[in-house]
Amino acid sequence: xxxxxxxxxxxxxxxxxxxxxxxxxxxxxxxxxxxxxxxxxxxxxxxxxxxxxxxxxxxxxxxxxxxxxxxxxxxxxxxxxxxxxxxxxxxxxxxxxxxxxxxxxxxxxxxxxxxxxxxxxxxxxxxxxxxxxxxxxxxxxxxxxxxxxxxxxxxxxxxxxxxxxxxxxxxxxxxxxxxxxxxxxxxxxxxxxxxxxxxxxxxxxxxxxxxxxxxxxxxxxxxxxxxxxxxxxxxxxxxxxxxxxxxxxxxxxxxxxxxxxxxxxxxxxxxxxxxxxxxxxxxxxxxxxxxxxxxxxxxxxxxxxxxxxxxxxxxxxxxxxxxxxxxxxxxxxxxxxxxxxxxxxxxxxxxxxxxxxxxxxxxxxxxxxxxxxxxxxxxxxxxxxxxxxxxxxxxxxxxxxxxxxxxxxxxxxxxxxxxxxxxxxxxxxxxxxxxxxxxxxxxxxxxxxxxxxxxxxxxxxxxxxxxxxxxxxxxxxxxxxxxxxxxxxxxxxxxxxxxxxxxxxxxxxxxxxxxxxxxxxxxxxxxxxxxxxxxxxxxxxxxxxxxxxxxxxxxxxxxxxxxxxxxxxxxxxxxxxxxxxxxxxxxxxxxxxxxxxxxxxxxxxxxxxxxxxxxxxxxxxxxxxxxxxxxxxxxxxxxx
Numbered sequence: 001x002x003x004x005x006x007x008x009x010x011x012x013x014x015x016x017x018x019x020x021x022x023x024x025x026x027x028x029x030x031x032x033x034x035x036x037x038x039x040x041x042x043x044x045x046x047x048x049x050x051x052x053x054x055x056x057x058x059x060x061x062x063x064x065x066x067x068x069x070x071x072x073x074x075x076x077x078x079x080x081x082x083x084x085x086x087x088x089x090x091x092x093x094x095x096x097x098x099x100x101x102x103x104x105x106x107x108x109x110x111x112x113x114x115x116x117x118x119x120x121x122x123x124x125x126x127x128x129x130x131x132x133x134x135x136x137x138x139x140x141x142x143x144x145x146x147x148x149x150x151x152x153x154x155x156x157x158x159x160x161x162x163x164x165x166x167x168x169x170x171x172x173x174x175x176x177x178x179x180x181x182x183x184x185x186x187x188x189x190x191x192x193x194x195x196x197x198x199x200x201x202x203x204x205x206x207x208x209x210x211x212x213x214x215x216x217x218x219x220x221x222x223x224x225x226x227x228x229x230x231x232x233x234x235x236x237x238x239x240x241x242x243x244x245x246x247x248x249x250x251x252x253x254x255x256x257x258x259x260x261x262x263x264x265x266x267x268x269x270x271x272x273x274x275x276x277x278x279x280x281x282x283x284x285x286x287x288x289x290x291x292x293x294x295x296x297x298x299x300x301x302x303x304x305x306x307x308x309x310x311x312x313x314x315x316x317x318x319x320x321x322x323x324x325x326x327x328x329x330x331x332x333x334x335x336x337x338x339x340x341x342x343x344x345x346x347x348x349x350x351x352x353x354x355x356x357x358x359x360x361x362x363x364x365x366x367x368x369x370x371x372x373x374x375x376x377x378x379x380x381x382x383x384x385x386x387x388x389x390x391x392x393x394x395x396x397x398x399x400x401x402x403x404x405x406x407x408x409x410x411x412x413x414x415x416x417x418x419x420x421x422x423x424x425x426x427x428x429x430x431x432x433x434x435x436x437x438x439x440x441x442x443x444x445x446x447x448x449x450x451x452x453x454x455x456x457x458x459x460x461x462x463x464x465x466x467x468x469x470x471x472x473x474x475x476x477x478x479x480x481x482x483x484x485x486x487x488x489x490x491x492x493x494x495x496x497x498x499x500x501x502x503x504x505x506x507x508x509x510x511x512x513x514x515x516x517x518x519x520x521x522x523x524x525x526x527x528x529x530x531x532x533x534x535x536x537x538x539x540x541x542x543x544x545x546x547x548x549x550x551x552x553x554x555x556x557x558x559x560x561x562x563x564x565x566x567x568x569x570x571x572x573x574x575x576x577x578x579x580x581x582x583x584x585x586x587x588x589x590x591x592x593x594x595x596x597x598x599x600x601x602x603x604x605x606x607x608x609x610x611x612x613x614x615x616x617x618x619x620x621x622x623x624x625x626x627x628x629x630x631x632x633x634x635x636x637x638x639x640x
Contacts, residue, residue: 010350010397012390013040013078013358014376015322018066019050020365025381026066029362030073036376036387037394040356041070042321045080045150046112048129049087060136071142078248078321078358079143081133081235083126084150085112090125097122099160102206106162111369112150113157117227118168123234130238138242146247147321148235151273158224158257161204165224172223174199186502187215214424215503221420225258229266236266250321251313253306254283254434256419260313261455270314273322273360276303276345282331285435293603293620296338297633300603300618301442303345305453307352308441309414311405312453320349322360325386326374334372340633342386344616346393347635351607351614353405359390400637406608408450409595411464412441413472413479415456421473421499428525431543436471436494436576443582444468447590448598448606461486465593470573473499484514486569489593491585493573494543495523511572518549518565518572531578533558538581545574555585601625613638 014033018026033041043066044051052058067077091097091109098106099116107114115122137143152158177183180196189195194213196202205212205220236247246268251260253272264270276298280291284299294300310318325342327334346357365371366379376387419433426432444451452464459478461467462485469479469492483490498510498520506512510520523545526532531539535556540563547562554571555564564573564585577585590597600606603619614637617623617630630636 010354011039011356012037012346012394012397013042013319013321013356014038015042015358015361016070017046017361017365018043018069019047019062021363023062023065026069027073030070030075033070033075033362034073036391037398038390039076040078040145040358041075041362042078042080042147042358043067043070044133045082045147046085048082048085048090051082051133052087052129055089055093058132067137067140067142075142076144077140077142078145078147079133079137080147081126081130081149081239083115083129083148083235086115086122086125090122094119094121094125096162096164098162099157100162100165101156102159102161104161104207107157111155113155116160116162116164117158117224117231118160118162118165120164123231126231127234127238130235134239134242138239138245143243143245145245146239146243147271148232148239148247148249148267151250151252152228152232152263153255153257154252156257158228159220160224161206165227166204168227169204169220169223170199170202172226173202173219176219187213187219188502188504189213217424218417218420218503221257221424222417225262225416228258229262232263233266246317248314248319248321251310253279253302256416256434259416260310261416264313264315267314269317269319269355270310271319271321272306272310274303274306274320274345274349275322275324275328276341277324277335277337278328278331281333281335285430285432294618295335297341297603297618297620298345300605300616301438301445303348304352304445304605304607305438305441307349307354308451308453311353312414312455316353318354319356319358320346320354321358323349323357325359325361325376325390326384327372328374329370329372337386338620338633339385340389340631340635342389343393344618344633344635346390347396347614347637348605348607348616350397351609351612351616353609357393359386396637400612404610406450406610406640407463408452409464409593410444410449410466410590411452411454411461411468412437412444413454413456413458413467413469415472417456418471418473421503422471422495424503426525427523428527428542430528431525431576433471439576439579439582440468440470440586443579443586445605446583446600447586448600449590449595450608458482461488461490464488465595466589467491469496470494472496474501480514483570488569489571489589490569491564491571491573491589494545494575496572513570513572516549516551516565516567516570516572518547518551518567520574521546521548532575534563534577534581535560536581536584538584539578540575540581541578543576547572547574555581604630608640611640613640 205216251272361375363377364375422433457476465488467490475497551565551567553562554566
């Protein structure tokens with residue numbers, strides 16, 4: 001099992017926009033924050049036009065005053081770089097700085113994230129504003145952390161089909177392949193006469209008559225991700241020259257358009273923006289019955305999965321930078337959280353090792369795009385319901401301020417490139433990598449387990465008894481070597497190691513695992529309502545692989561065809577299992593490897609820290625478990 005993380009002091013935060021409010025109320029706001037038990041305040045991430053209202057003309061007075069006012073109240077500031085909202089004067093100066101969508105239409109001014117990562121002129125402007133900000137506040141005692149930009153990938157803003165992106169993509173390809181002949185071989189351009197004689201002939205894979213070459217699209221995805229990494233690194237390197245405070249970025253939920261692990265390698269910690277009700281209605285492919293049951297609580301596993309993912313991205317250090325406190329404004333329907341959920345969501349994050357949970361936002365804005373998004377205060381400054389819950393969490397943290405994460409016996413590998421691969425070539429309309437991985441995570445959580453999420457280049461699995469590797473398109477050399485040494489049980493598939501780095505079918509055929517005589521002979525995708533029943537109960541859905549080989553059949557269809565095959569520590573799973581079959585497989589694997597499980601009631605989840613056992617009831621009614629009754633939206637905390 002993993003070694004438990006060292007204890008960290010937990011804290012609450014809030015997102016604040018002093019530029020939105022009269023300066024006369026800033027001190028009162030700061031005092032109320034401190035009284036509520038808030039420690040951290042994030043500011044500045046959208047304030048470029050107020051910091052620099054005209055080219056080269058800076059107005060620092062208001063920001064100086066805001067930081068000093070917050071600091072005087074005993075609050076610590078997270079200062080955001082304002083590059084997600086370039087001002088109108090900059091868009092006029094650089095009219096070609098806008099990203100272009102896949103239909104060839106430029107994005108426009110009037111909201112946020114209206115820039116192209118590949119535009120070098122815009123990058124120069126970003127370097128200039130970040131340098132000015134870091135120079136002025138890098139040694140400020142109240143600025144205790146930094147946030148780069150805001151929510152990379154929000155509003156579908158990673159891929160661009162602009163002239164700037166095309167030029168940078170050609171350079172990226174030239175560096176990777178060195179010659180057009182090498183690129184032609186890697187992409188298989190002999191197919192459909194797609195050969196190129198020079199890098200300047202290569203376009204972007206949009207507006208093609210039919211499906212573009214998947215290798216071409218995959219390289220565009222890799223390039224676009226690398227552009228995010230280098231854009232973020234530019235800001236980090238500037239800030240580090242002037243400040244020793246930790247640097248974070250606030251990632252999104254269910255956004256896989258760039259490699260968060262690679263961005264995170266340059267940062268001190270990860271953070272993410274947690275909106276459980278918005279995600280349930282707007283982003284999760286759940287049934288209508290599931291959405292109705294958890295309408296006011298959120299999905300019982302979605303937040304936990306992201307907590308564990310960003311704990312991995314942050315190499316053990318992570319925050320929730322924005323926590324939903326009430327109804328949001330951006331989902332198709334925007335429900336009010338059940339009383340108690342603002343507390344439950346915070347405690348769940350702390351149970352997974354969060355250093356800080358920061359609510360978005362302090363006061364609801366009565367103007368512009370987010371005026372329907374709740375805060376801890378109403379627009380008239382009266383307390384919204386979540387303020388009392390946040391205050392309760394602060395009191396509880398004062399009694400138990402340290403709670404490092406407990407060791408996890410089980411690990412789950414997650415890979416952003418695999419998400420791109422199966423979006424490019426799903427083969428089945430509803431084959432979604434994120435759904436495949438999170439269904440496995442749900443099965444493990446339903447057994448009461450602590451889970452670690454690992455990056456795809458993990459080279460050491462010795463801390464775990466059970467490792468799950470669903471849908472990993474290409475096994476890395478370090479992970480392949482780690483699997484060869486592994487002494488526990490590793491379950492890989494479906495669709496694991498099914499592509500080469502160049503997005504071709506490998507020969508020998510997948511999964512090509514060391515010591516496992518198992519071959520995927522052919523595959524099929526299954527439309528909704530179609531199932532293949534299994535001999536032990538449950539069924540295959542969505543994706544089925546015909547397996548051949550001499551390895552032991554661990555799971556079979558009712559006709560006797562192998563579905564999972566085992567040799568030594570490795571098991572290959574050739575199908576997307578329904579909930580029943582997956583849980584049976586996981587339960588058996590845990591029993592085999594000595595991992596203790598507990599069957600959790602629907603909607604009740606458990607997480608152990610180094611000292612505490614925390615039960616979280618996502619149900620709209622009380623649940624009795626292990627002799628304890630947990631109320632609806634309730635949290636039960638007990639010593640281990």
